[in-house]
Amino acid sequence: MSEKVAVVTGGAGGIGQAVVGRLARAEFRVLILDKNEEAGRDAAELLRRQNYDAEFHPVDLKRATEIKELFETIYAKTKRIDVLVNLAGGTLHKWPIQEFPLFDWREVIDVNLKGTFLCCQAAIKPMKERKQGIIINTSSNFGITGSPGRTAYSAAKAAVIAFTKSLALELAPYGVRVNAIAPGLTATARVMTGHTEAEWRQVTETIPMGRAAAPNEIAEAVNFLASDESGYITGQLIHVNGGMVFS
């Protein structure tokens, strides 16, 4: 059984599955947190069949109490959380601003930003106590460039960057590092089904490298930040976008 524990929210999604697979290969015991129970169980089962240590916990990131209780349960069992990856999130709703219902806007902010805050808050205690830990949050190229129809998502993803920097400053004295990744267009099933083949070609042509990211390329950046190789990196944002947006 692996010693090191990684908790990955959104671990059953397209990027999430690549991330939990990569971390499993890096000898983490991976805990997949996701609202999608079927995909979560399947993802954990797939890893266990390859002899990796993986388990699934359903979670609704809109429920603060549920998150707190889940992390307490996890911590009681594992006695350690080495890495927290906050991947859960997404555009969820696209509306022109004049039509954007407040309910939808709040949901986007809550899932992407508040969910990240709540999971960090719930995971920090064991990290501070052990004076080690790594948190990796997920921003987006849209958090830098903005995107029409995605006012809420872009705002949430920009906010994740400032939140990450502030938390990095708070936790640096405890040796806990906090960084963020900003994936560009990534070829997940969810993203690709939203485009016709012609649309997809058109979108990828605007990317300097001429293609979307493969989910495993995002996972490699997460793995880098989750390793000792990035031991002197904190408060930073790593873009994986084929040159679409520069830091």
Add this chain to the structure above:
Amino acid sequence: MKRLEQRIAIVTGAGQGIGRAIALGFAREGARVAIADVNEESANTVKNEIEASGERALAIRTDVSNEKSVQAMVERSLKEFLRVDILVNNAGIFPTSPVEEMSEEDWDRVIGTNLVGAFLCARAVVPKFLEQGTGRIISLTSGRAFQGAKNGAHYAASKAGIIGFSKSLALELAPHGITVNVICPGITDTAQPRGHQTEEQIYAQAQRIPLGRIGQPEDLVGPAVFLASDAAAFITGQTILVNGGSIMW
């Protein structure tokens, strides 16, 4: 599993400090390294260190500010290793003087080494990169690029220039799958800051660094290996800050 097996790397300024650490780190990952340094003796010392560990290396006396010297260095490396996969632009100098006392020669020497040197080295390897259809360029900047440097305006300008140059080159080379990125160290425990700061001043800076210590050359190795490896194939035009949180960008 070695991540740079069979790769050929050229590391400038690899005779000491961060460049040396990166050259040794690349060799540990299986790369063959050309150690390009203006100081031939220190280049040879690093070459011997690498060869003692069983990897091949080449020491080449190089003045990166000199077009002919750079061209000769790249030709020599290609003759020995037949290809080149990774260029690390690390060579740099940091003399100090207030702007009003800065001579044109001072200015030209700093820009010529730190910025023009990176351009010359990149230009010299790109034809081979295009022929191979692969390549990685990693250049070193400095926190001074963001914050400025009192008595080091030429240095700060050269290092900010590295970032603008790298983003532009990243756009030019992206269609060919060649990536160009920048690593930005903070204050690092090498000879360089000792040229203008006392030991006390250097270590006192740890108090202002969130992670509570100044950087070591080894801190830059992981990020450099990552950017040079297949794992970072879709990362280009980026600047990775490795500074214990002292600047967040």
